[in-house]
Every structure is written in C-alpha cells, then in structure tokens.
Amino acid sequence: MNKINFNTFDLNLVRVFLALWEQRSVTAAADRLNLTQPAVSHALKRLRDHFDDPLFTRVGKAMEPTTAARRLYVPFKTCLETLRETMTSHGDFDPAQSTRVFTIAMSDISESYVLPRVLAPLLKQAPGVRIRSVQLEAQEIESKLRSGQVDMAFGYLPTLAAPEFESTFLLEDRFLCIVRQDHPCRDERLTPATLSSLEFVEVAVRATGYQMVRSLLQQNGIEQNIRAQIEHFTVIPEIVRSTNLVAIYPASVATRLRESGEFRTLELPALFPSVDVCTHYHSNFRSDSSIVWLNTLMQTLF
Numbered sequence: 001m002n003k004i005n006f007n008t009f010d011l012n013l014v015r016v017f018l019a020l021w022e023q024r025s026v027t028a029a030a031d032r033l034n035l036t037q038p039a040v041s042h043a044l045k046r047l048r049d050h051f052d053d054p055l056f057t058r059v060g061k062a063m064e065p066t067t068a069a070r071r072l073y074v075p076f077k078t079c080l081e082t083l084r085e086t087m088t089s090h091g092d093f094d095p096a097q098s099t100r101v102f103t104i105a106m107s108d109i110s111e112s113y114v115l116p117r118v119l120a121p122l123l124k125q126a127p128g129v130r131i132r133s134v135q136l137e138a139q140e141i142e143s144k145l146r147s148g149q150v151d152m153a154f155g156y157l158p159t160l161a162a163p164e165f166e167s168t169f170l171l172e173d174r175f176l177c178i179v180r181q182d183h184p185c186r187d188e189r190l191t192p193a194t195l196s197s198l199e200f201v202e203v204a205v206r207a208t209g210y211q212m213v214r215s216l217l218q219q220n221g222i223e224q225n226i227r228a229q230i231e232h233f234t235v236i237p238e239i240v241r242s243t244n245l246v247a248i249y250p251a252s253v254a255t256r257l258r259e260s261g262e263f264r265t266l267e268l269p270a271l272f273p274s275v276d277v278c279t280h281y282h283s284n285f286r287s288d289s290s291i292v293w294l295n296t297l298m299q300t301l302f
Helices: 012-023 026-033 037-051 067-089 108-125 138-147 192-197 208-219 233-242 251-258 289-301
Strands: 056-059 062-065 101-105 130-134 152-155 165-173 175-180 199-202 225-229 247-250 263-267 275-282
Touching (some): 012 067, 101 138, 108 233, 175 251, 199 247, 233 247
Antiparallel strands (some): 165 275, 175 247
C-alpha cells in the first residue's frame, strides 16, 4: 500500500467510497451523490491509487469490496457520521428529536449521585438521547475535552479552572467520615489523633477530591491506617456496614447513606475545605447547542 499523505487526501473520496459500498455500482453511486458516472469513476481511480488496491472488483453485475475495502469501511463510516453529527450539533438542538450520544467524564461515585437525578428528566425531554459515562485521569479529561472525545466533565476538577474551559458551578460539597451505626467511635467530630486511630477502606485514585484529602493528611502529619484499598466507590457502603472500617466520603452522598439508618457521619477536622462541584466543557464547543442544552439541564437539576 502506498504511503498516504493525509494533508492531500480529499475527504470527498470518503463519501464516494461509502456510496460505492452501499450501492455496489458506479452508476447507482453517482445517482446517490448527484454526480456524473465519469466523476465517480475518476474518484474510484483516485481511491485505488491512494490505497494501491482495486477496493471494488466486478463480480457478476455488482462491485464487491476487496479485503482492503472491508478494513476501510468502518473507519470511513465512523468518520463521516462524526462529521455529520458535528455539523448538525452546531444548528438548533431539538432534544425531542435528537439521537445524540453525550460522553461525560465522572467518577463512579459521581455516577451514583448524578445519573439517578439526571436520567429521568433527560429521557423525558430527550427520549432519543443517550449518556455514556467514562472514568479518566484528570490529565486525560483535559485533552479529551479539548479534542471533543468527551463532551463534558462533572466533579471537583480544579485543573479545569482555566479560560479555555467553560465551567458551571453546581453545588458546594465537603468530606465526611462514614461509619456503621453501631461503630465504637462515638465522636461527632474527629480530631487528628482520633482520625489516625481509625481503620480505613480507601478508593478512587482518579478522584481529584480524594487526592486533595490525601495530600492534606500527609501535610498535617496524619497517618491514615488503610486496611483495604478497592477500585470502586459503590462497594464502600457494604464494607463499612459489616466491619469497623470507616471511609471518607463526599457529604452529598454520605448524607443519603445516613438516611437509611445504617450509617453515621463524623465531621472531619477543620483542615479539610469544601469543594466546588462543576460541569466543564471546552470553549471550542460553546456554540454547540446540544452541549449548552445539557449543561443548562444539569444546572437546573442541581
């Protein structure tokens, strides 16, 4: 295969390729694209020259794709659909008719807090819209928001407090310590010494709030006795409920756990500040009416 220079590759050839794939005929592809048959034949020759492969060969009355064409089909189709969706998204967004897929970066504890609140009203207003949640490191979120691979990020993400990102404040959160209802520690507010005496289950290397908590513990010489380290926030309540292990949890979620009657929350020492939970998207997409709509919905719900 020839080495292809992307900068000189005509993206209109992608449309011709896909029309040939679907129609299996130069004449029918020309009709589909509103082009002349010679124009499509010339485009096919250019494609063959680019990829050093016939791509479509005649079998009976149809043009059948070669192995190389089969490898190209999915990437080409995805590319064209992405371009079409991007162009459409810059027009007026109609949530009732849209089939948009929104990719949102959030931790799994944010999933448990956000998605139950968001999905019901979202699906009512936009029944065809879908949500895809992804968990990423903070530095990955920046680059993927910038490239458009992620539409929005939710959470405490101070690295996104920069002019290139559009950030919307949703709520102020803080951290508490959750324990089972009959845990032997009866202090309502923990001192650094009491905190050091407790045994913890810890999670979430990705969550920036927890990275801040760890950093403050270290800076203040508070040793955290970690007896279990797990991958997912949502497992913590089950562990805390059945052991003497405790966990540091966002108050927004911890207070809901407390309502069950199975848990208590203990105040942390005053050295732990509150955090601003926001939505974030890149300023390159401030004219994307679908992202603006989603951001407004999130702001309304919180």
